Amino acid sequence: MSTAAEFPFLVRASDLVGCRYRLRQRLAHPDVPQLPDAVARQPQIDAARAAVFSSLPVRRALGDGSSRRFLRIDLDPALPEAAELETRAAMGRGADLITNAVLSGEVAGVRVVAEIDILARAEGGYLPVMISNHRVARAAEVAPGAGARFIHTGRLGLGAVVEARARLRHHTVDGYRLALAHVLLGERSAGLGGVIGQDRERAYLVNPERYVAPLFAALVAPTPEEPRRLKQCASCRFWPLCEPRLRELDEISLLLPGGRADAYRERGIATVQQLIDANLGEPSRVAQAWREGIPVLKRRGAAAVPRADVEVDVDMEAYLDQGAYLWGAFDGETYRPFVVWEDVGGAAEEENFAAFWSWLMGVRDAARAEGRTFRAYCYAAGGENHWLKSSAKRFGAVSLEEVQRFIASEEWVDVFAYARRHLVGTDGLGLKVLGPVAGFEWEDDDVDGERSVALRLAARRGDEAARETLLRYNEDDCRGTRAVRDFLDAGAPGVPEI
Numbered sequence: 461m462s463t464a465a466e467f468p469f470l471v472r473a474s475d476l477v478g479c480r481y482r483l484r485q486r487l488a489h490p491d492v493p494q495l496p497d498a499v500a501r502q503p504q505i506d507a508a509r510a511a512v513f514s515s516l517p518v519r520r521a522l523g524d525g526s527s528r529r530f531l532r533i534d535l536d537p538a539l540p541e542a543a544e545l546e547t548r549a550a551m552g553r554g555a556d557l558i559t560n561a562v563l564s565g566e567v568a569g570v571r572v573v574a575e576i577d578i579l580a581r582a583e584g585g586y587l588p589v590m591i592s593n594h595r596v597a598r599a600a601e602v603a604p605g606a607g608a609r610f611i612h613t614g615r616l617g618l619g620a621v622v623e624a625r626a627r628l629r630h631h632t633v634d635g636y637r638l639a640l641a642h643v644l645l646g647e648r649s650a651g652l653g654g655v656i657g658q659d660r661e662r663a664y665l666v667n668p669e670r671y672v673a674p675l676f677a678a679l680v681a682p683t684p685e686e687p688r689r690l691k692q693c694a695s696c697r698f699w700p701l702c703e704p705r706l707r708e709l710d711e712i713s714l715l716l717p718g719g720r721a722d723a724y725r726e727r728g729i730a731t732v733q734q735l736i737d738a739n740l741g742e743p744s745r746v747a748q749a750w751r752e753g754i755p756v757l758k759r760r761g762a763a764a765v766p767r768a769d770v771e772v773d774v775d776m777e778a779y780l781d782q783g784a785y786l787w788g789a790f791d792g793e794t795y796r797p798f799v800v801w802e803d804v805g806g807a808a809e810e811e812n813f814a815a816f817w818s819w820l821m822g823v824r825d826a827a828r829a830e831g832r833t834f835r836a837y838c839y840a841a842g843g844e845n846h847w848l849k850s851s852a853k854r855f856g857a858v859s860l861e862e863v864q865r866f867i868a869s870e871e872w873v874d875v876f877a878y879a880r881r882h883l884v885g886t887d888g889l890g891l892k893v894l895g896p897v898a899g900f901e902w903e904d905d906d907v908d909g910e911r912s913v914a915l916r917l918a919a920r921r922g923d924e925a926a927r928e929t930l931l932r933y934n935e936d937d938c939r940g941t942r943a944v945r946d947f948l949d950a951g952a953p954g955v956p957e958i
């Protein structure tokens with residue numbers, strides 16, 4: 461097996477995370493274009509970088525003392541060939557801030573390149589700082605001295621380290637990017653790295669050393685000779701090339717992606733046919749169903765989802781992990797969206813959440829007052845439960861205790877839990893898989909999580925068509941949930957038994 465050392469191009473940290481077969485595809489098919497979603501995402505990424513760069517200091521502040529010099533050098537990202545020489549020259553001049561820096565070299569025998577968004581001069585050398593779209597720290601109750609440390613973005617190259625009541629969150633790709641920059645900086649590294657995540661005003665400090673050993677291990681790891689299906693294949697530009705090869709190989713990952721087939725591989729089962737032939741009961745029968753193009757099988761026994769006199773189907777849309785901007789509810793006749801197009805995280809989201817909650821509790825209380833039963837349903841309650849609790853915690857408008865009581869009650873039903881108990885899917889049991897099996901179709905069937913983020917941005921800019929699409933999609937998720945529970949309740953007609 462070959463390693464990354466044999467590839468003729470410079471390897472980036474992002475090449476070492478997730479699918480390692482991509483390197484091989486990049487080499488064999490350099491001209492395969494980016495997917496439209498990735499192209500559509502680029503302006504957002506550029507805007508985030510521009511926002512960070514514009515808040516970086518350009519001169520010392522009043523309190524920094526008049527003797528304090530400050531030199532910021534912005535390199536031109538359009539000239540990557542010149543960037544490395546200019547980066548080294550800028551460090552040689554003792555620049556306090558260098559943006560769009562580039563360093564390359566050989567690490568563990570592999571020719572690598574680190575594109576460093578910001579190099580900030582700090583005690584002992586330079587601090588590489590990366591701009592990431594991840595949430596890199598989360599608020600937490602921590603003892604003094606144990607919190608995550610950060611430098612204000614507007615004070616990079618000048619300011620002191622501040623402690624936050626937050627804990628760092630680990631993201632492998634951010635860690636590898638910092639570790640690669642740290643290693644390439646060598647003696648010029650300050651021994652720390654920074655990551656600016658979704659909170660663009662803070663560069664959280666990370667110890668890059670903790671990522672160095674895993675980075676070296678990733679650099680010397682063999683590059684696979686053949687593809688294996690992973691979650692990220694769904695958004696990979698090489699899928700049209702990998703899929704036929706996976707089918708040719710009858711690769712077991714077609715049925716069980718990622719690490720789900722590991723236990724079978726250990727037993728020497730590497731193809732779908734081998735899994736069918738192994739006669740292992742349910743897994744073998746599911747493999748046979750996959751082979752025959754059957755998406756779902758059912759287990760014996762009734763799949764009764766509890767019903768009520770008054771039923772409401774709920775679906776929530778959140779923007780990254782910043783806040784929930786849409787709570788949709790369908791009562792069997794009318795769809796009601798509780799939506800906020802303004803920024804989430806503030807008064808507008810609070811008001812919207814309170815309106816949704818008081819409406820839902822109002823429907824429940826009215827049903828109870830009439831001596832009727834009430835239930836609200838959602839599909840895979842993890843997201844809804846998280847944002848119900850988080851909204852109550854963040855805003856004072858709704859009591860957390862009331863929310864927790866409701867979530868734990870029989871009046872809140874996760875339809876997915878019933879689906880999982882009674883059905884087995886050859887490609888999971890997501891709402892989008894089960895809806896069509898239950899005879900339900902989405903009007904817009906191409907809105908996935910990523911597109912919904914892009915639509916939300918357009919909606920915020922006042923794009924009416926984007927707003928309509930998001931609302932229609934949320935309404936269809938609510939209606940789809942209802943269709944699936946009706947279908948389960950009817951015993952999943954038409955679905956073959958295992």
Ligand code: SF4
Nearest residue numbers: 479687693696699702
């Ligand atoms: S389609 Fe999947 S296996 Fe192929 S390169 Fe992309 S992520 Fe890797």
